[in-house]
Amino acid sequence: MQDAPLFELQDVSKTFPLARPYFPFGRKRSEIRAVSNVSLQINHGEVFGVIGESGSGKSTLGFLMGGIERPSSGSIMFCGKALDAMDRRDRNRFCRTTQLVFQDSASALNPRRKVRAALRDSLRLAGVPRVQRDGAVKSILHLVGLSDEHGLRYPHQLSGGQRQRVGIARALAMEPSVLIADEPVSALDVSVQAQIINLLLDLREKLNLSIVLISHDIAVVAHSTDRVAVMRQGEIVEMGVAHDVIHSPQHPYTRALISAVPKGLAARGSAHL
Amino acid sequence: MQGSSQPLLRFEGVTIATRGSDSSRVLVSDVDLHVSAGEALGIVGESGSGKSLTALSVAGLLPSGVALSSGRISFEGKVLTELPDSALHRLRGKQISYVFQDPLTALNPTITIGRQITDVLSQHVGGSRKTLKRGAIEILSRLGIADAEKRVRSYPHQLSGGMRQRVLIALAMVCKPRILIADEPTTALDVTVQAKILELFRAIRTTGISLIFISHNIDVVLEFCDRVVVMYGGRVMEVGTAEEIGMAARHPYTQALLECVPRLGTNLERLRVIDGQPPGAQETLSGCPFSNRCPRALGRCHSEMPLSQQASPTSSFSCWNPAPTLAAASAS
Numbered sequence: 001m002q003d004a005p006l007f008e009l010q011d012v013s014k015t016f017p018l019a020r021p022y023f024p025f026g027r028k029r030s031e032i033r034a035v036s037n038v039s040l041q042i043n044h045g046e047v048f049g050v051i052g053e054s055g056s057g058k059s060t061l062g063f064l065m066g067g068i069e070r071p072s073s074g075s076i077m078f079c080g081k082a083l084d085a086m087d088r089r090d091r092n093r094f095c096r097t098t099q100l101v102f103q104d105s106a107s108a109l110n111p112r113r114k115v116r117a118a119l120r121d122s123l124r125l126a127g128v129p130r131v132q133r134d135g136a137v138k139s140i141l142h143l144v145g146l147s148d149e150h151g152l153r154y155p156h157q158l159s160g161g162q163r164q165r166v167g168i169a170r171a172l173a174m175e176p177s178v179l180i181a182d183e184p185v186s187a188l189d190v191s192v193q194a195q196i197i198n199l200l201l202d203l204r205e206k207l208n209l210s211i212v213l214i215s216h217d218i219a220v221v222a223h224s225t226d227r228v229a230v231m232r233q234g235e236i237v238e239m240g241v242a243h244d245v246i247h248s249p250q251h252p253y254t255r256a257l258i259s260a261v262p263k264g265l266a267a268r269g270s271a272h273l
Numbered sequence: 274m275q276g277s278s279q280p281l282l283r284f285e286g287v288t289i290a291t292r293g294s295d296s297s298r299v300l301v302s303d304v305d306l307h308v309s310a311g312e313a314l315g316i317v318g319e320s321g322s323g324k325s326l327t328a329l330s331v332a333g334l335l336p337s338g339v340a341l342s343s344g345r346i347s348f349e350g351k352v353l354t355e356l357p358d359s360a361l362h363r364l365r366g367k368q369i370s371y372v373f374q375d376p377l378t379a380l381n382p383t384i385t386i387g388r389q390i391t392d393v394l395s396q397h398v399g400g401s402r403k404t405l406k407r408g409a410i411e412i413l414s415r416l417g418i419a420d421a422e423k424r425v426r427s428y429p430h431q432l433s434g435g436m437r438q439r440v441l442i443a444l445a446m447v448c449k450p451r452i453l454i455a456d457e458p459t460t461a462l463d464v465t466v467q468a469k470i471l472e473l474f475r476a477i478r479t480t481g482i483s484l485i486f487i488s489h490n491i492d493v494v495l496e497f498c499d500r501v502v503v504m505y506g507g508r509v510m511e512v513g514t515a516e517e518i519g520m521a522a523r524h525p526y527t528q529a530l531l532e533c534v535p536r537l538g539t540n541l542e543r544l545r546v547i548d549g550q551p552p553g554a555q556e557t558l559s560g561c562p563f564s565n566r567c568p569r570a571l572g573r574c575h576s577e578m579p580l581s582q583q584a585s586p587t588s589s590f591s592c593w594n595p596a597p598t599l600a601a602a603s604a605s
Contacts, residue, residue: 053463053465053466054433054434054463159320159321159550159551160320161550162550189319189320189489190489190490190491190530190533190534190535191319191489191529191530191533191546191547192319193533193535193544194533194535194544194545194546195546197535197544198543198544198546201543216463216464216465217464217535218464218537219464219534219535219536219537220535222535222537223535223543223544246537256465257464257465258537259468260464260465260467260468261464261536261537262467262468262471262490262492262493262496263492263496263536264491264492264493264495264496264519264531264534264536265495265496265515265516265519265520267495267496267497268495268496268497268515
């Protein structure tokens with residue numbers, strides 16, 4: 001099973017129909033191409049970054065890999081098996097092993113349920129027997145750097161960084177082998193961003209995870225990924241080892257993304273350390 | 274850029290607290306700062322550091338239940354904190370204007386952006402409908418909105434995030450204010466759009482407007498502010514010129530903020546983080562608010578708030594155990 005790459009995308013496209021005009025007589029229905037002919041491979045244990053602006057199709061790509069959307073054309077293989085040809089058992093296994101973490105942790109969590117209850121739900125779905133769930137909730141909370149006491153709170157009683165930790169904890173309850181994190185830090189303060197990124201990297205080592213990290217901020221991705229793909233208007237314009245892409249970008253769009261990162265004092269042309 | 278001797282805006286010992294009679298909590302304490310004419314002042318700090326409340330207090334926009342409990346704020350020699358509400362109302366939007374973080378909630382979704390701009394203009398400047406409309410189109414096109422004649426008829430939801438932020442800046446700029454207060458104006462935007470909006474603020478600075486620019490990202494602030502105020506737990510931790518803060522910061526919190534920003538040049542596998550959480554508003558702290566997270570904390574840090582020490586004519590910090598500057602630390 002380890003022979004086949006974790007994900008293999010071949011010529012994957014996804015189109016969405018545009019909203020119909022009110023009187024559609026004689027009009028051709030137009031569609032928008034969110035992801036266009038994307039081919040890529042993600043290996044086991046890899047941290048793979050997807051970078052692009054809003055509207056570049058990076059989230060749609062994440063949804064396709066997470067099995068939330070189906071591709072309009074092309075094929076997605078997970079561990080050597082095509083997603084659309086999986087039988088029910090394989091499909092269930094895929095859904096458990098591939099978990100998503102979203103940008104806005106406040107809307108991703110049910111505001112009426114305490115953190116502990118949300119985690120228990122996930123554990124129940126993961127098939128953890130009832131008697132073990134409380135213990136498992138504790139160990140997952142500790143794994144993401146929260147204490148037992150946080151389990152007793154509602155999502156709105158947590159800070160943004162803590163809430164994102166809960167989002168990650170809920171994904172981990174399913175004992176996944178892949179995390180697809182869609183802009184997990186862009187709603188957070190810079191100082192908290194670093195905490196969450198480091199947490200993801202710690203978890204990767206501890207749990208032997210593969211991570212797909214989607215972000216509009218090339219600086220965030222640069223620090224944490226092995227390989228990156230730069231997306232623009234649904235297409236991958238550049239892909240390679242993260243270090244190479246950032247230090248010698250080939251595509252002008254990648255260079256534009258790099259030059260957009262705030263550079264602090266250095267940008268003023270004054271002497272820099 | 275230190276213009277006139279009399280600062281345009283001055284905070285003296287400003288303390289902001291909740292208004293509860295029995296349990297009043299201090300949210301911002303003893304803030305002294307000033308902005309000279311034409312100067313750009315950056316305020317940096319994490320969520321909950323009191324930077325937004327400080328900004329809102331200028332024009333009397335504090336949320337209900339929160340009020341200035343001591344200190345004074347003066348603007349062009351007038352003490353704002355003693356002005357009646359009607360006088361403040363005339364200043365807001367005309368002399369002192371704001372740009373907020375989330376343009377979608379700051380704009381009215383039910384009226385066109387042109388109408389929103391002409392409303393501000395007619396309130397403060399007046400004029401015929403035609404001149405008002407011309408004013409709206411002019412400010413939009415000056416702020417880089419293509420096809421402004423058509424765009425004035427758009428509703429906020431028809432615009433992209435970057436465009437909406439431009440409209441918000443147009444609203445703030447249309448009466449040619451003396452000071453523009455921007456509270457996290459780029460946080461909700463993509464990095465590439467942020468770069469364009471920052472470019473716009475740089476252009477605005479050349480018109481001589483004073484600016485207060487608030488951000489949680491110290492690199493953004495260092496990029497184009499003259500002076501920087503670092504806030505934490507409702508207090509000013511360090512003040513200095515951008516060069517002093519960027520290269521010779523002494524406060525451990527400032528240094529931590531500088532080190533946790535992801536930068537492309539460095540090859541660190543792991544980002545430096547500030548351990549722990551910023552203090553919540555519930556906690557009452559007797560000592561330095563940062564002491565619980567500070568790697569250099571001493572015993573007295575937990576019990577006694579350090580006094581502000583002058584480090585240079587333009588910079589000061591509040592710390593019992595200041596760190597050597599990052600440059601000195603990396604040299605040794």
